[in-house]
Amino acid sequence: MKFESATIKDIALKLNLSKSTVSRALRDSYEISNETKKLVLEYAKKINYRPNPIALSLKERRSHTIGIVVPEFSNNFFSQAINGMESIAYSKGYNVIITQSHESYDREVINVEHMAYRSVDGLLISVSVETDNFDHLKKLHDRRLPIVFFDRIVEEIDTYKVVCDNFKGAYDATSHLIKKGFKNIAHIASAEHLFITQKRLEGYRKALEDHNIPIQPELIKHCVHGGKISSEVEEAISSLLSLKKKPDAILSGGDRITTEMLPFLKKFNALKNKIAYMGFSNSDLTDLFTPSLSVIRQPAFEIGQAAMEQLIKIIESKRPILDFTTQTFESSIIIKESTKK
């Protein structure tokens, strides 16, 4: 079952012209007489001629298409970021194609290569939680495929990056908890090797330090799959709750972890209401929970927009860009009931 479509050759044959003439007529070249142009244009319209973008990509070595790779659509941060990216891309005449890595390194490599070799003009990516080897991206970067990182950025590749101030987000959230009077604040973080995990962890630590609260390593848990596997979150929580000195508040280090931990904490608190919690989350439903959830919210849409703008800047730049910058957005702390004393 194949999909057939009219070509320049069809027009040329029908009108007894050469392919070149038809091509030029369609592109309104000054070399072609008005009558010929009219003939060509009319017939092209009649048979609904559309230039074959595959052929154009092959010839021009660009596709006006931008590839986006995110871990998961179901994470609201990413779907919002994608919406921001699309809004800019469309306004500048680019199409986007989007894939999910499902937090899998292997899938990410396949998706990235598929896109690169399918001639995307550039790549926007937030790496999977499993990714701690960046050769697949370095290789493309070395070959000068324009790449912009957002959110889960890769430090060691020199290009534009767009992030949230993860340090500050975690710092502010932790400070909020401290000010509310919580003393034993636990942190369920994502995979250790991720740059944003480190930054958030730093923010958490620094807030404790600044308020003269000792850091207790047993209160820091990592979810190697970023919360994608429910059981790892359950384990983190149950091990926290089985400590002699239980935490009185929990800070979650990622969207997925936040939503995964809620049922466990809700169940626990239904029995003995004791633990406050908050986390990074861009869900639109956090107000509907009981208690309503205090969150660190990132301007995902704006981050997406900024990343796409930077990428198009690279793509359309005539000369190699040398002074890449990292754009940082502020997250906002939204206080609700889940962190009430």
Place this chain on the structure above:
Amino acid sequence: MKFESATIKDIALKLNLSKSTVSRALRDSYEISNETKKLVLEYAKKINYRPNPIALSLKERRSHTIGIVVPEFSNNFFSQAINGMESIAYSKGYNVIITQSHESYDREVINVEHMAYRSVDGLLISVSVETDNFDHLKKLHDRRLPIVFFDRIVEEIDTYKVVCDNFKGAYDATSHLIKKGFKNIAHIASAEHLFITQKRLEGYRKALEDHNIPIQPELIKHCVHGGKISSEVEEAISSLLSLKKKPDAILSGGDRITTEMLPFLKKFNALKNKIAYMGFSNSDLTDLFTPSLSVIRQPAFEIGQAAMEQLIKIIESKRPILDFTTQTFESSIIIKESTKK
């Protein structure tokens, strides 16, 4: 800024062979001597040669890539369906590219055409809420681009379709409400022209009829944007609540409407706890709401899998398929607190 990559020509030049020989050596043709093969393979590996898929698409007129168009990623039904589609596609050696229509007809047309002309081998689509003209799809279907519809299907195009039993889902939900003792059951439905809206509405009506409850037209509201615009949901609800004879239960006809109506109803019920509600929803968070939400849940992942399987069947079929079928899945009613009497 361009992305350069090794070609067959590079290998041929370096090894002093012709392009054809190199091509055949790479594809392990019997015509090529082992030494030559070894030489070519080694050098290809050394310079990290990868065949250019654009060139291949041009030549072979297929891309091993499947296009998916959904209204919105943030709707869990769709992100789950996409996951199902990906699982099948990857296992059969296809890649997928995904776009959102954002419930916009214009965007849908652009996305569909972009994909078709970029040589996707087939298309999986659930149409936008705005789409009531299907020419863009008919055109491609007539040109024999394999298309499979899922969820929001297009009746008038003859191909495989995969849906949920929307009639039964709404019928069962309404029956549940009736059995719980509710008498004035309102229905907030999506855009009227959508086939699934009609089916769900029919199910709602039939359940009332079968239980000898008169249908009150003022209890049926339509959201022309499918709940994408918060205000339309608010208006539907406030007009329901301002009726002399207020509804005692509300059935929502779509994921987006369900989540959008929750804050309004929650606020209302906080004042005077009176209205029960449930709706179609594939959200994973419905247990966290207070009251926990009774839902009609669709097997989105399985629907996605089935749709992808059908599509690949069309793509790989040697002869045109004439007897297209519509596959129907059962949804499940999950009863929680929001429909307690």
Place this chain on the structure above:
DNA sequence: GCTTTAAATGACATCGATTGCGTAAATAAA
């Protein structure tokens, strides 16, 4: 030693579109 035959490789067209260059015919200038 000459012919047959198989093995190994190259030349070239193809997919669809663009583009530099060449050229015939028409027009203008000398």
Place this chain on the structure above:
DNA sequence: TTTATTTACGCAATCGATGTCATTTAAAGC
């Protein structure tokens, strides 16, 4: 009328890979 200049178009190469159809080479057969 002759030469110069437009005008309007066609030829052919190109992009990367495949595949058909030669062609070369060498070994085998008589």
